[in-house]
Amino acid sequence: MKENHLSLAPQIFFGTCARAQRPKPGCSAGVPSLLNVWRLLGVFLILMGSLASVSAQVESAAITGKVTDLISDRPVDFVTIYVEGSNTAVESGQTGRYLINVPAGEDFQLVFSRLGYRETKVAITALPAGGTKQIDVALAPVESTLEVVVRESKIEEGGMIREQPEALRLLPSTTGNLESILPHIALGVSSGSGGELTSQYNVRGGNYDENLVYVNDFEIYRPQLVRAGQQEGLTFANMDLVRSLSFSSGGFDARYGDKLSSVLDIKYKRPDSLRASLELSLLGGGAHVEGSSRANKDGLKKFRYLVGARYKTTAYLLGSLETTGEYLTDFADIQTYLTYDFSKELQLGLLANYNRSIYNFDPVTRTTAFGGFFETLQLFTAFEGGERDDFLTQMLGVSLTFIPEKKENPFFLKLLTSAFRSDENEAISIGGAYRLGQLDTDLGSNTFGEVINELGSGNQQQSVRNFLDIQMYNAELRGGLEINSGQEDVTRAHFLQWSVKAQYEQINDFINEWERLDSAGYSLPFNESAVELFSVLKTENELQSTRFSAFLQDTWTWRKEDRADLRISAGVRATYWDLNEELVISPRAQILYKPLGGTADISYKLAGGIYAQPPFYREMRGPDGVVNTNLRSQKSAHIVGGITSDFYYGKRNPKKFRFIAEAYYKSLWDLVSYEIENVRIRYSGLNDARGYVAGLDLRLNGEFVPGAESWLNLSLLQAREQLIGVEHREVVGRDEEGQTISEVVEYVPRPTDQLFQLSLFFQDYLRKNDAFRTHVNLTVGGGLPFGIQGDNRIFRNTLRFDTYHRIDIGFSFRLYDRQKSRRANTHFLKFTRSTFLSLEVFNLMQVANQAGNTWVRTILDQQYAVPNRLTGRRINLRLKMDF
Structure with a gap:
């Protein structure tokens, strides 16, 4: 049955042709129809129906x-x-x-x-x-x-950060994605080099590819070709559908998958009544509806549904960038989560998503000034041509959950099957004539602010035609058994969990990129007999493979009244990939301890294990386009220790504050080295590095004013690496003749090395009118390292971006609330449950933060790193209605 499922699903759901790729013989490219989606749904329902004869229950x-x-x-x-x-x-x-x-x-x-x-x-x-x-x-x-x-009082399950989304919906955000709030509520999370334009995030010295995301136990995947935050659309999770989210910054359980850094575990709602919402803003909007069928004679609501649709456009926001032109962006998605309860013991679930991101850009000019006061340079570029990007992702998952209604030793079984496809098309044809000059910085000069010395001029032409088609199909069987052996005043329990999973992957990649540079009329690199291109990359790859994984985990809980609450979780994961024929064993363990009976509400955490990340296609493809099928998993030995304290502060506040402190160390080996350009990660395709990460995370959250939750996060870290076989050096000064003096160093900064990250989300309201609220979002982060383009091995990542700092502020006014309004029956908004109007100011201080560099060369082959700056100040108006 499994073989039939894997072989038929690609044809039924997605068809046999890629949407915008080069057509295959005898087949034309076209958009997969929704009819195909329902055909695959029928196949899944037949598969699930054959299992309905077994017993099942809710966890x-x-x-x-x-x-x-x-x-x-x-x-x-x-x-x-x-x-x-x-x-x-x-x-x-x-x-x-x-x-x-x-x-x-x-x-x-x-x-x-x-x-x-x-x-x-x-x-x-x-x-x-x-x-x-x-x-x-x-x-x-x-x-x-x-x-x-x-x-x-409780020990947080699995030592994870848990939050309800209601308090986060009014946080000012330029992306509208759930992931953009993580740096403000989770430990050790930063937005990386993409800043406010991206939903990508780094966790404790790792990159974005090292993070796991689950929605209702389905692992979520993302597009691979995105190279700049401007191209990013909507991520999978829809805030209107989310019931709760859990996040672990490291040291997570064996039941979670095979990544090095973090887990974001999202649970969608199980609605029991008809609700809806509508949101409109200058950056897009969204709507959702939820509900359930009427309860039967047993009080069971058999059918429940969640449907959400979103639209996002960033043209208004991108208009504040230094590169002028016409930005046409259309990002949209629609998703649904449906459940049907055959009985109180057996439940069928369906999760489906259709997401399309279109980014069109026709640049006109760019003017960027950079450098210090005594030497300020300016790059002016006039463009022709444009960029056309189209990313289409689809996902369909079906689950069948069974838990028999047993008082003693309850257990559950859960079968999950899912299909995912990402069809990505990138087309760039842009030429630019640039002029680099030195500006007059003399305030008394008649030519102040004008170019007085031209350092170089030339032309740059870039052509990109890239197509990537990824298809993945998987099936997983999970189970759990709880064994209770406690007494009246003592709780003792084991909770055994296990899983086996198989995943088939098919990847088709076509790359055609070239770049031509000339300076002062001479092509670079200079050749008297021929015109040479600066860089050329042409390759075509096709991969088919199968991954297998399994885990076994036991969580032992012991609790005695007025003594202590103790939880020990230990487990092991195993993964095997038939492409590189590597078997990886990953043991993991956690200890959570909470004394009871005293006045202090404190818990302690110790976690660790061996974490491995099997390579995906991007890690395997080197800079020359060659795919290394022998690439091994990246590995980490991880240990985390922490303390959580809940305490009361202030006489007016009946709710406890929470303070969390965690220290960690990660030893890394078999690493695949990489460099980051904006948000694009370019891997070496080799297990050519080792390193370590050490750090400290602190978080304080609570209601500084009653009824308004706030968060304060501070993270300190050091991430270092060593390229195997390379003698790294760093510059320590200059001699009398102006020549650089360098010395050998064992480790150099990783691209994600960020000394500190401070994030604050603070809420307040008028004392006599809590309908009017202020939401302040502050981020300050140390500059990320980078190296000279084409020469970043020996003197590796020796330069740094400027410190990232930004303030976003929102002012929200509750226009109507059915439970609080004195004129609930006569108010013109009485058809809603609640209505909020928000005014948001992004980048309040108009700070020119940096997302990367454009490298400009002169005829003498000198390079200048011209900063690519992020967005300026923008004002957004947002209306939110709940029905």
């Missing part, structure tokens, strides 16, 4: 705690605890302790009921499968006028 979590009398503080026994709407209940024991299994992945109300006390309902946000949360409740007697007290 579970656990809530434990203690119930006491609010007045006497004594334990209360025989309290009935149950999930509202369910028929499963437990009772508290003589010590007031209780333990109840609850459904994972959905919000619910936990009810506490006992004769003589007021019934209490506690709203519980969705818990991850296998997660444990402590809820201590102090019940008020019926005759008492006191309010019930609820205290929460």
Whole structure:
């Protein structure tokens, strides 16, 4: 069955022709029709239907705690605890302790009921499968006028950062993508060299290709040819559909895949009522609708749906760049998540996405001044030609989840199958005539600000015709078993998880790039007998391969009232790729410890393991276009230690603040060295480096003003590497004759070495009118290293960009809220649940940050690094309606 699935899916879903590639014999290029999508859906449904005869259920979590009398503080026994709407209940024991299994992945109300006390309902946000949360409740007697007290305490499952998206929706963002908020809420995350134009992010000295992204347990992939932030469209995750997100900056569990740096785990909603939203702004907009069918006689809502569509255009934003011209950008996507519950034990899920990014650019002129006050240079370029880029990505995933309703030793099985295709087309034909000169910086001169000395002039012509088609099909079977052996006051449990996965990949790559340079009428490199091109790259590659992976993990939980909460997770992953015939074993472990019974709310974390990243196509392709099929996995030995403290601050704020500190060290080997141009990563295609990363991450978040969450992150790191067989040197000074003096160094900075990164997201509101709020987004980051083009091996990454610093600010006004409005029945916006209007100012201080360099050569083969600057100040207006 699996072989049939892998062989038929490419033809049914995507057809046999690439959309905009060179047509294959007997076939014309065309856009894959939506009819083909539904045909593949039919194939998947048939496959899933054949498995419906097996038993299945929804994953579970656990809530434990203690119930006491609010007045006497004594334990209360025989309290009935149950999930509202369910028929499963437990009772508290003589010590007031209780333990109840609850459904994972959905919000619910936990009810506490006992004769003589007021019934209490506690709203519980969705818990991850296998997660444990402590809820201590102090019940008020019926005759008492006191309010019930609820205290929460838990170890974060897997040591991951967890956030709800509601507080983040109004954060000012130029991209509109969820990933752009990570530098403000997660540990050790920066936006890299692409700045505000990109959703790519670096984590603890790694690059963007080292990050995992999951949505509802499906691994998400992305386009590969993007070379500049201007080309980036919409990423997969739609904020309107997100229920929760979890993020690990390193030391993650064996159940997550094979990357070196991070995991972003996103869960979409399971709606139970009809809701919708609409958003409009100068940079695009979006809409979504969600709902479910009516409950049957058993109270089960069998069908649930989420549908979201987004549109983004960055022409207005790109108009602030130094290169003038006509920017025509159209980025759009539509996606849906559907679930159908055959019973309380068996659920079918479908996740589908269609994403298209079109970037057209016709440059006219560029004027860039750079250098110091005493020597300021200016590059002026007049262009002709243009760029036409088209990226199409599609994804379809189907899951079948089964968890039998068992009180003792519950287990689950989950089958996931998915198909992904990325069809990428890049066409550039741009010529430019440039002039590089020195500006007059004498304030008293009549020629102040004008070119007084021409250093060089010439022409640059670039031609690119690149086509890349990637298709991936996979099937995975996951399982889990919980074994409880605790007593009334002691919790002991094992949660075993396992998985086996197979993935087929087919890649077709066609590259045709050349660049011609001339200076003062002479082509570079100069040849008296012929005209030579500065660079030429022509290649065509086709790869077909299969990857296999599996993991086994056990999470042991021990908890004793007023003593401690301990969680130990240990597991191992194994991966095999038939292309390079490499088998990699990756053991990983975590220890999370939280003392109980004291006044301090502190937990400790220690994690580590061996992490391996099998190569993908981009790592295998060298600068000459040759694919190295013998490339080995990049590897890392990783250790992380951290502390999390929850504490109260201020008399007016009833909610705890959270402080997190983590220190880490990574030893790296079998690395594939690379250089970064804007956001494009260019690999060497060889396992030619080793290195290390060490750092410290600090985060403080909480409500500095009640009801408005804020985050402050500070990261310090050092990332170093050594090219094997290269004696690195660095310049330490100059002699009397002006010649450079250098010395040998063992390690040099990696392209992602960033000494510090400070991120702040702060919210505030008017004391007498909380409908008017301010959202400040501040980022300050140390300059990233780079080297001289074409000569970046011995003296490697010796130069640095300027410090990146930027402030975005937003002012939002709640025009209407059905729950708070005094004129809810007569307000002109009463057809909405809530409506917000936001005014956003991007790059408030008009800082000219740098995203890379344009290298200009003279006839003497001297090179000048001309900075490519990011966007200037822009104002955006945004309207958000929830229905």
